[in-house]
Amino acid sequence: MGILQGVGQVNQAKKLKRILNWYGPYLGAGVKLEHIADDWREVRVAMHMRWYNRNAVGTHFGGSLYAMIDPHYMLMLMKLLGREYVVWDQSATIDFIKPGTGTVRATMQVTEQQLNDIYLHTHNGDKYLPEFSVAIKNEAGEVVAKAHKTLYVRKKSKTG
Numbered sequence: 001m002g003i004l005q006g007v008g009q010v011n012q013a014k015k016l017k018r019i020l021n022w023y024g025p026y027l028g029a030g031v032k033l034e035h036i037a038d039d040w041r042e043v044r045v046a047m048h049m050r051w052y053n054r055n056a057v058g059t060h061f062g063g064s065l066y067a068m069i070d071p072h073y074m075l076m077l078m079k080l081l082g083r084e085y086v087v088w089d090q091s092a093t094i095d096f097i098k099p100g101t102g103t104v105r106a107t108m109q110v111t112e113q114q115l116n117d118i119y120l121h122t123h124n125g126d127k128y129l130p131e132f133s134v135a136i137k138n139e140a141g142e143v144v145a146k147a148h149k150t151l152y153v154r155k156k157s158k159t160g
Contacts, residue, residue, distance in 0.1 A: 012079070013038050020071075029053055029064040034105075040079040043072045046105045060100035065136055065145050066092070072108045073132045073149050080110060081118065081153070090129055090150040100144035106136045118153055127154040 013036040020026055020033050030053040035044040045068045047053065047060065055061045070092070077087045114130060121128035129150050136145040 013040060016075070025067060029061075029067045031064065031068050040076050041110050043076060043108045044105065045069065045072070045108075046103055048103045049101055057099070058101075060104060060144070062094070062096060062145075065096075065100060065104065066094045066147060068104070068136060069106050069108060069134050069147050069149070073110070073151060076108065076110050077118070077151060077153065080115060084156055085122070086152070086154045086156055088152040090152040092147065092149045094145055094147045096145050097143050100136065100138060102139045104136050104138055104144055106134050106147075108132070108134050122153055122155045125155050125157055127152060129153070 017033045017036045026032070029047065030050045031045055031047050033043065034046050035042070037043070047064060047068055049060065053061050053064045070089075074087055074089050077085075081087060110132075114132075118128055118130055129152060132149045132151070134147050134149075135143045136147065138144050
């Protein structure tokens, strides 16, 4: 059963936030979901510096920085597009700009223009590979990493 299956229509964003905040990999990385918009267009996450998410030089472990943003664009598009669409992560990269220390945060958003582009490119069943970028920032608002995600989106055929 998928993470969103079995979650009722009412307050789905709040329920998913609770589920993901107790999800083992997020607990282990120290990642906390701060906000999921009721309309699924924005997700905010934070990660506090802890002894268990530091690397050998005392900064945030790069895998934890990526884990902060990993599932969210896929989950957001799944909810925004509905069951008529197939949505998968296609690829991802992360560029480490400067050492991450203290609390770091990221905000992921899906705009109306991005949704319109997806509908335009998939209305006849073609696949589309939309790209999303997100900055991970420290407490001073400085970018410590930039992540780039490419998703696979396709409208399901009527026959399956």
